[in-house]
Amino acid sequence: MAEVEETLKRIQSQKGVQGIIIVNSEGIPVKSTLDNQSTVQYSALIHQLVMKARSTLRDIDPQNDLTFLRVRSKKNEIMIAPDKDYFLIVIQNPSA
Amino acid sequence: MEITYVYTKFRREFGRPGLFSDRAETVMVDIQPNPNLISNFVVKTPRDQATQACVDMCEHPVNTERFESTNCGVNHMEGAWPKDINPRDLEQTVRFKKKIEKEENYVNSLVHLGYVMDHCIRQNNTIDIYQEHFKEDTMEKVPELPTAKTMCVFRDPNKVKRTITGLSWHPDGGRKLAAAYCSLDFQKSPPDMSFDSYIWDLENPNYPEMALKPESPLVCLDYNPKDPHTLVGGSYSGQIAFWDTRRGSQPVEYSSLEHNHRDPVYKIIWLQSKTGTDAFSASTDGQILWWDVRKLSEPTERLVLDPSREGNLDRALGAISLEFEPTMPTKFMVGTEQGMVVSCNRKAKTPAEKIVCTYEGHHGPIYAIQRNPFFPKNFLTVGDWTARIWSEDIKESSIMWTKYQMSYLMDACWSPVRPSVFFTVKMEGVLDIWDLLFKQSEPTLSVKVSDKPLYSLRIQDNGQVLACGSHSGEAALLQISSGLSILQKNEKSLMAAMFERETKREKILEARQREIRLKERSRSEQSREDEAGREDGDDDPEELLAKVESDFYSLVETEMRKREKERRAAAPQEEEACDENETKDEAEDEGKNEEDKVKNEEDIGKTEAENEVKTEAESEVKIEAESEVKIEAENEVKIEEENEVKNEEENEEKNEAEDGQTE
Numbered sequence: 001m002a003e004v005e006e007t008l009k010r011i012q013s014q015k016g017v018q019g020i021i022i023v024n025s026e027g028i029p030v031k032s033t034l035d036n037q038s039t040v041q042y043s044a045l046i047h048q049l050v051m052k053a054r055s056t057l058r059d060i061d062p063q064n065d066l067t068f069l070r071v072r073s074k075k076n077e078i079m080i081a082p083d084k085d086y087f088l089i090v091i092q093n094p095s096a
Numbered sequence: 097m098e099i100t101y102v103y104t105k106f107r108r109e110f111g112r113p114g115l116f117s118d119r120a121e122t123v124m125v126d127i128q129p130n131p132n133l134i135s136n137f138v139v140k141t142p143r144d145q146a147t148q149a150c151v152d153m154c155e156h157p158v159n160t161e162r163f164e165s166t167n168c169g170v171n172h173m174e175g176a177w178p179k180d181i182n183p184r185d186l187e188q189t190v191r192f193k194k195k196i197e198k199e200e201n202y203v204n205s206l207v208h209l210g211y212v213m214d215h216c217i218r219q220n221n222t223i224d225i226y227q228e229h230f231k232e233d234t235m236e237k238v239p240e241l242p243t244a245k246t247m248c249v250f251r252d253p254n255k256v257k258r259t260i261t262g263l264s265w266h267p268d269g270g271r272k273l274a275a276a277y278c279s280l281d282f283q284k285s286p287p288d289m290s291f292d293s294y295i296w297d298l299e300n301p302n303y304p305e306m307a308l309k310p311e312s313p314l315v316c317l318d319y320n321p322k323d324p325h326t327l328v329g330g331s332y333s334g335q336i337a338f339w340d341t342r343r344g345s346q347p348v349e350y351s352s353l354e355h356n357h358r359d360p361v362y363k364i365i366w367l368q369s370k371t372g373t374d375a376f377s378a379s380t381d382g383q384i385l386w387w388d389v390r391k392l393s394e395p396t397e398r399l400v401l402d403p404s405r406e407g408n409l410d411r412a413l414g415a416i417s418l419e420f421e422p423t424m425p426t427k428f429m430v431g432t433e434q435g436m437v438v439s440c441n442r443k444a445k446t447p448a449e450k451i452v453c454t455y456e457g458h459h460g461p462i463y464a465i466q467r468n469p470f471f472p473k474n475f476l477t478v479g480d481w482t483a484r485i486w487s488e489d490i491k492e493s494s495i496m497w498t499k500y501q502m503s504y505l506m507d508a509c510w511s512p513v514r515p516s517v518f519f520t521v522k523m524e525g526v527l528d529i530w531d532l533l534f535k536q537s538e539p540t541l542s543v544k545v546s547d548k549p550l551y552s553l554r555i556q557d558n559g560q561v562l563a564c565g566s567h568s569g570e571a572a573l574l575q576i577s578s579g580l581s582i583l584q585k586n587e588k589s590l591m592a593a594m595f596e597r598e599t600k601r602e603k604i605l606e607a608r609q610r611e612i613r614l615k616e617r618s619r620s621e622q623s624r625e626d627e628a629g630r631e632d633g634d635d636d637p638e639e640l641l642a643k644v645e646s647d648f649y650s651l652v653e654t655e656m657r658k659r660e661k662e663r664r665a666a667a668p669q670e671e672e673a674c675d676e677n678e679t680k681d682e683a684e685d686e687g688k689n690e691e692d693k694v695k696n697e698e699d700i701g702k703t704e705a706e707n708e709v710k711t712e713a714e715s716e717v718k719i720e721a722e723s724e725v726k727i728e729a730e731n732e733v734k735i736e737e738e739n740e741v742k743n744e745e746e747n748e749e750k751n752e753a754e755d756g757q758t759e
Contacts, residue, residue: 003203003207004197004202004203004206004207007206007207007210008210010210010214011210011213011214011217014214014217014218014221015221016217016220016221017217022206024196028177028192030193030196030197030202031193031197067212068212068216070216072226077220079213079216079217081209081212081213081216083205083208083209084205085201085202085205086202086205086206086209087209088206088209088210088213090213090217092217092220094220094221094224095224
């Protein structure tokens with residue numbers, strides 16, 4: 001529990017990090033530093049995106065799997081680290 | 097069995113013409129069936145013969161009917177919660193989350209993910225991994241052809257289609273377009289025609305974002321550049337209406353009937369003022385009215401467009417277009433139905449002084465007038481079948497103009513990003529894009545936007561998106577290629593040089609005209625009898641024209657002969673000629689001007705030319721009599737050469753411009 005807190009704190013303290021969301025495999029946001037509205041939106045949409053990305057890779061090569069997903073947009077970058085049961089979403093604006 | 101027939105001909109008869117003659121038919125060969133051959137064949141019944149019988153088919157492409165789609169938002173409900181937990185219940189959700197956080201699996205995986213994520217975040221912070229490492233010139237090497245692509249079309253949702261008479265872009269980024277719909281046909285509007293005008297959002301071309309509901313259809317409207325929520329519109333009945341889009345479709349205020357225009361308001365523009373609430377409008381009843389939109393019950397100021405400056409409404413010119421440049425807030429210009437541009441000063445003390453000067457040149461109503469955003473001294477007008485560019489200083493005529501086009505030009509505007517580009521729309525539904533540095537005689541690009549006449553045109557502030565409104569209520573949005581919407585190098589200086597050169601040319605012609613008139617006046621005072629005699633002769637225009645023609649042709653012939661001689665002689669004198677050109681410019685221009693005018697008269701109309709022909713025939717005859725022809729011819733040669741040099745310079749500049757574009 002403390003390690004989790006420490007990890008999150010370390011990530012949050014990095015330059016440019018705007019928000020962190022932890023989502024479980026069903027799409028429920030377990031922990032978040034953003035407001036409720038954004039959290040719900042991000043978790044639902046990104047959950048679908050990760051599922052799609054993962055299934056895409058798996059379809060092409062069944063031995064392959066998704067290790068990291070980065071979505072770079074005009075305004076910021078959304079980084080998603082997937083795991084078997086959870087995934088960690090970080091929104092960062094590197095230039096800020 | 098071989099069947100042969102031998103034709104013979106005597107050798108001496110070869111080459112003779114064939115003589116044909118009829119004769120009765122004769123049987124050459126008669127072949128009878130040979131029954132012995134039957135043994136080689138066998139009779140076969142039934143016969144099994146395949147034939148091809150297929151259905152005739154053809155291919156047609158079909159366009160399906162227009163599918164109306166709407167954009168809707170979907171409310172995302174929180175799903176994925178286990179059945180027993182109500183997502184709305186905060187306590188339950190919190191408890192659930194806490195439970196998850198206690199799991200070991202959660203802790204382990206999250207710590208691992210944390211490391212991974214950390215690495216990427218630090219990576220982002222150290223180097224921009226998406227950086228373009230080799231900064232290439234964004235200008236493409238291949239010069240692309242200018243194009244204008246239709247992005248979307250906004251159609252009038254009503255059954256009865258009306259013309260789009262006015263367009264205005266939203267001042268803040270141009271994401272919305274306001275269009276004024278009105279049927280300008282006199283008394284031809286059907287009774288169920290809707291009065292609405294619409295504001296369209298570019299994201300949604302299917303139906304308008306908002307409707308503006310005036311009491312009478314709007315002929316023109318304008319967004320307030322300072323406050324993007326407010327609009328002011330002029331209607332067909334002459335009233336001005338003020339809208340605030342936050343307050344709905346009904347106008348917030350209307351101008352009162354006693355004080356407004358008596359004819360449709362053709363143009364209304366917001367002014368630059370401290371309060372940001374001033375606008376002025378123009379109408380064909382001859383008045384320009386200034387309004388403060390907070391109090392539309394009566395105009396703050398009015399001006400009657402009377403060229404004799406007496407404020408007489410009966411003699412006023414009908415105004416059809418207005419021009420206002422925020423950088424010059426005291427001056428404005430009005431284009432009239434009679435083909436004159438009136439330049440006015442708002443700050444003048446007396447109404448008589450308000451009208452500063454007039455520019456004549458168009459044969460018909462001036463439908464659009466706009467100053468060049470980069471060179472405010474030059475302005476563009478369209479009317480009749482030409483577009484003309486004027487310089488404020490030259491009042492006699494425009495400095496540059498296009499050829500007479502095939503159909504009426506209805507609207508025009510300059511590009512806000514390139515000083516040499518302007519756009520015009522025509523009655524045949526064509527949008528023309530003119531690039532003065534590239535080609536002056538023809539539009540650089542002509543796009544047929546619609547089958548119906550195009551009535552209005554407005555370009556967005558970024559210079560890339562253009563909206564044109566047509567007769568059937570369709571507003572087409574076009575995207576201009578980057579070649580026409582990106583400022584080229586040296587463009588400003590080249591345009592400035594071009595405008596200066598043309599202005600100077602006109603100035604010289606103007607000065608020469610004045611000199612001619614002065615000379616004639618002095619001569620007419622001296623020889624009154626001659627004038628009287630000539631005036632009697634001039635009463636008959638046809639005789640006069642015949643005389644002028646013969647004069648003209650003889651003049652041309654003599655000059656041609658002289659030019660030949662001069663050309664041979666003038667080659668070594670070229671340098672001297674160039675130096676002396678300034679002083680002899682006038683004489684040469686006189687000769688050319690007269691020639692041009694005579695040509696124009698013959699082309700345009702006999703009756704119109706009467707007066708001019710009088711003076712010119714007089715002056716021509718006098719000049720011939722005084723044998724200035726020789727001097728003129730000499731000067732013409734020299735000036736021709738100077739013009740050739742000029743043309744070379746022009747071509748060089750154009751080539752430079754082209755090179756700039758290609759680079």
